[in-house]
Amino acid sequence: xxxxxxxxxxxxxxxxxxxxxxxxxxxxxxxxxxxxxxxxxxxxxxxxxxxxxxxxxxxxxxxxxxxxxxxxxxxxxxxxxxxxxxxxxxxxxxxxxxxxxxxxxxxxxxxxxxxxxxxxxxxxxxxxxxxxxxxxxxxxxxxxxxxxxxxxxxxxxxxxxxxxxxxxxxxxxxxxxxxxxxxxx
Numbered sequence: 001x002x003x004x005x006x007x008x009x010x011x012x013x014x015x016x017x018x019x020x021x022x023x024x025x026x027x028x029x030x031x032x033x034x035x036x037x038x039x040x041x042x043x044x045x046x047x048x049x050x051x052x053x054x055x056x057x058x059x060x061x062x063x064x065x066x067x068x069x070x071x072x073x074x075x076x077x078x079x080x081x082x083x084x085x086x087x088x089x090x091x092x093x094x095x096x097x098x099x100x101x102x103x104x105x106x107x108x109x110x111x112x113x114x115x116x117x118x119x120x121x122x123x124x125x126x127x128x129x130x131x132x133x134x135x136x137x138x139x140x141x142x143x144x145x146x147x148x149x150x151x152x153x154x155x156x157x158x159x160x161x162x163x164x165x166x167x168x169x170x171x172x173x174x175x176x177x178x179x180x181x182x183x184x185x
Contacts, residue, residue: 019155022161025139025142028142029136032135035132035136037081042125046118047068050118051065051099053112053118068099075089096122096126103115103119136167137168140165147161
């Protein structure tokens with residue numbers, strides 16, 4: 001009798017341990033997404049200032065500026081943190097690059113202190129977003145692994161834990177990231 005009670009207590013304690021590990025993993029995923037979301041909002045706030053700065057120097061670039069505004073609005077309005085959000089953010093990243101390319105075409109814009117400061121802030125924010133994406137993807141990997149591996153998979157199924165999606169680069173960004181940097185003297 002005593003032995004069966006001890007075994008039952010050990011089994012229940014182990015189930016509680018596995019459940020708590022799953023909860024911690026899920027919370028880390030949520031924290032990772034929250035970090036990304038905060039940085040994305042910062043980027044959304046910087047873009048209008050950048051657009052206004054560019055407008056002053058590049059009056060003939062309405063299409064480019066409209067594309068950035070459209071991509072920003074699309075990214076802001078895409079809810080959640082799945083594939084659709086990643087796709088919207090990747091499109092916004094691509095359009096932001098087109099604004100930076102305008103700096104090359106307009107020397108006055110390129111030398112504007114305001115433009116350079118905004119460009120630096122956006123670049124810094126992009127770096128932080130990339131770091132947050134890596135953290136988020138690491139936590140998603142840990143959660144998904146726990147959900148799929150035995151014996152925690154049983155506890156995950158019992159308590160309806162769901163796998164999360166990775167925040168991935170689109171194919172164009174992946175190719176761009178693999179290119180060697182361009183150096184000119």
